[in-house]
Amino acid sequence: MEITVEALLPKTETLYDYLDDNVRLFQKISRRVFDDINSESFFIRYKSFPEYTKYIKKHYNILTRTANSIVRSERGRHKALVELKKEQEKELCQKIKVLEDDIETVQSRVSNLKELARNKVITPELMEELRNKKKTLHEWKCKLGRMKIKQDKLNKQIKSGHVPTTFGGKKKFSSQFHLLESGYSNFDEWKEDHDLALDHNIFYIGRIDEKCGNQIVQLTPQEDGNFSLKLLLDLPFRREGKPKFIETGGIKIRYGAELLRVYLTAATKKEGKRPITYRFKKRENGNWYLQIIFDTDEIEPRTDPDNGVIAIDYNDGFLAVAELESSGNIISLERIELNHHGTGGRALAEIRDVCKKIALQALKAGKPVVVEDLDFKRKKARQRKNKNKKYNKMIHSFDYSRFVATIERACSRQAVGFSKVNPAYTTKIGLEKYAKLRKLNVHFSAALVIGRRFMGFKDSVL
Numbered sequence: 012m013e014i015t016v017e018a019l020l021p022k023t024e025t026l027y028d029y030l031d032d033n034v035r036l037f038q039k040i041s042r043r044v045f046d047d048i049n050s051e052s053f054f055i056r057y058k059s060f061p062e063y064t065k066y067i068k069k070h071y072n073i074l075t076r077t078a079n080s081i082v083r084s085e086r087g088r089h090k091a092l093v094e095l096k097k098e099q100e101k102e103l104c105q106k107i108k109v110l111e112d113d114i115e116t117v118q119s120r121v122s123n124l125k126e127l128a129r130n131k132v133i134t135p136e137l138m139e140e141l142r143n144k145k146k147t148l149h150e151w152k153c154k155l156g157r158m159k160i161k162q163d164k165l166n167k168q169i170k171s172g173h174v175p176t177t178f179g180g181k182k183k184f185s186s187q188f189h190l191l192e193s194g195y196s197n198f199d200e201w202k203e204d205h206d207l208a209l210d211h212n213i214f215y216i217g218r219i220d221e222k223c224g225n226q227i228v229q230l231t232p233q234e235d236g237n238f239s240l241k242l243l244l245d246l247p248f249r250r251e252g253k254p255k256f257i258e259t260g261g262i263k264i265r266y267g268a269e270l271l272r273v274y275l276t277a278a279t280k281k282e283g284k285r286p287i288t289y290r291f292k293k294r295e296n297g298n299w300y301l302q303i304i305f306d307t308d309e310i311e312p313r314t315d316p317d318n319g320v321i322a323i324d325y326n327d328g329f330l331a332v333a334e335l336e337s338s339g340n341i342i343s344l345e346r347i348e349l350n351h352h353g354t355g356g357r358a359l360a361e362i363r364d365v366c367k368k369i370a371l372q373a374l375k376a377g378k379p380v381v382v383e384d385l386d387f388k389r390k391k392a393r394q395r396k397n398k399n400k401k402y403n404k405m406i407h408s409f410d411y412s413r414f415v416a417t418i419e420r421a422c423s424r425q426a427v428g429f430s431k432v433n434p435a436y437t438t439k440i441g442l443e444k445y446a447k448l449r450k451l452n453v454h455f456s457a458a459l460v461i462g463r464r465f466m467g468f469k470d471s472v473l
Contacts, residue, residue, distance in 0.1 A: 012423055013306050016267040018238075020291075020299045023259050026242070030213065030291055030299050033245060037081070038210040040071055042178055045085040051171050060086065072246050076226050080216040092174040100165040103158060110155050117148050179208035211293045217286035217305075223275050224287035230262070230303070232272045238262040240301070262301065274305060312428035318377045321369065322462030323418070324437075324454050325382065325411055331454035332369065334376065335462040344455050362414055366421040379428030380418065381465040383437060385411055432464045440470050 020026060044067060047053055057063040060082060068078035124141040127133040133141070168174050177184050186193035187201050195201040217225035229241045239260040249255060264271065277284035290302040317337055324331040330347040347365055351358040373380050415431070422429040441456030451459065460470055 012309065013304065014267055014270075015302055015304045016264055016271065017292075017300050017302050018262050018264045020240070020301050021259050021261050022298070026240075026257050026259055027299060029242075029244065029248060029257055030293070033248060034210045034213050034291070034293065036071075036073075036245075036247065037077070037213045040067065040073070041081050041085055042209075043067075044081050045089060045176070048082075048085055048089045049173055049176070051173050074227065074243070074245055076215065077245055080214055083216055084214050089172075089174065092176060093169060093172060096165055096169050096174060100162060100169065103162050103165065107155065107158050107162065110151060110158065114148065114151050114155065117144055117151070120144055121148060179205055183208050207293065207295065213291040215289045217288045219280060219284060219286045221286075224285060224305070225289060228289040230271070230275055230287075232275060233260060236268070238264060238268075238271075264303070267303075270307060271303065271305070310423065310426045312379065313426040314373060314377050314379045314428045316379055316428065316466065320462045320465055321373045321376065321378050321380050322458045322465070323369070323380065323382045324458035324461060325385075325414055326454055329454075330365065330369075331458045333455055333458035333462055334372075334378070335459070335466070337466075339463045339466055339468050341449070341459060344451075344458075346454075358410060359413065359417075362410075362417050363421070366414075366418040369418065370421040370425040370427050373422065373427045374425045379430060379465075380422050381430045381432055381461060382415060382418065383434035383461055384431035385434050430465055432461055434461075437461055437464070444470060 064078050064082045068075055121144045183205055215227045223229040227243045230238045233239055242257045244255050273283050274285055288304040292300045319336045322333045328349055332345045334342045336342050351361050419429050437460045438457045441460040442453050445456040445459055
């Protein structure tokens with residue numbers, strides 16, 4: 012499993028000045044590399060990626076490891092954008108199918124009403140319905156045309172590999188044309204914010220055969236529990252007679268420090284040595300942070316399914332958590348409120364706190380955590396406009412994928428077992444089989460079915 016830990020870098024003038032200068036060059040090269048990779052003629056102009064990496068190194072006079080980090084990073088970014096376009100095209104196909112079915116239904120109703128109008132037996136109410144249906148039909152056909160144009164554009168982008176993108180974000184770029192509405196008093200204020208969005212991180216990929224897992228950035232454990240940093244200057248920033256490294260100490264790492272200490276001091280792969288990737292990231296407060304990225308071995312869970320299970324039913328605004336014993340009976344029930352809806356930062360912070368609490372509870376009980384294996388992408392794509400607006404709003408406010416990813420990470424950190432089960436009919440079975448019998452509401456009865464399904468009990472409704 013990949014782990015990322017973060018530490019605030021000490022505010023030393025030499026280090027901060029170098030990072031501020033280097034990030035502008037690093038991101039300038041990164042944008043050039045992405046544009047080249049995103050070009051349809053990339054393999055016509057360059058034979059291969061290794062050859063292209065050598066060209067970038069020579070052209071900008073940078074270290075080989077820097078050029079390699081930039082090219083690999085931008086290749087990954089481009090590949091991710093192409094995959095995103097494929098997902099968007101799949102969702103669009105489903106939306107087109109739903110809209111075509113709706114158009115066919117309305118078209119049939121319009122034809123019947125027109126027949127009544129031709130025979131002069133239509134009522135004023137039905138005449139009004141005919142006018143409204145014809146208007147709706149026209150709007151839907153226009154929408155279908157726009158969706159098909161978008162689908163053709165997506166297919167062309169996927170086939171060619173050329174994906175349009177805006178560095179720094181389309182929203183931030185567009186805000187220069189609406190400064191006051193976007194919260195900027197003048198253009199210079201916007202430009203400063205936009206430059207930060209463009210130039211805010213430097214990325215160095217590690218290798219296992221290099222000292223401390225990385226040639227350019229090296230952390231060394233100190234006796235006081237902190238770490239010292241040794242950063243190799245890139246070629247454009249070296250001066251004759253001046254040191255090639257910047258060194259600083261007192262870096263505090265809160266989470267994962269002991270594990271990182273083992274990996275940094277290991278001499279061989281068998282002892283635990285591994286590649287360590289570093290990202291220098293500048294935030295809006297002006298501080299630089301060091302993100303350390305490394306893989307860990309799979310941790311053997313310290314929980315046993317024979318002890319029972321903690322099952323979670325995720326709902327709009329709260330979690331229904333049921334702790335079950337080994338026989339499948341309920342030990343305790345808890346409703347955990349989620350006060351912040353949607354996909355914002357507050358909602359994520361709340362989910363993290365809740366997931367950590369559940370993981371610690373599971374560790375204390377010695378029981379794994381189980382949730383439903385839900386996917387709302389298809390439901391969102393198939394929803395119909397003006398049909399059950401409350402349900403549509405609820406579906407779009409769900410952030411189930413982020414919740415599942417967060418609870419899985421929390422369980423992994425605490426060495427708690429985690430599983431997902433088939434969500435089919437959990438609510439229906441719980442409502443009809445357990446709600447009245449055990450005096451449970453629909454959500455706790457669904458959580459009960461989720462836990463029992465993981466434990467191998469077969470619940471069904473006749």
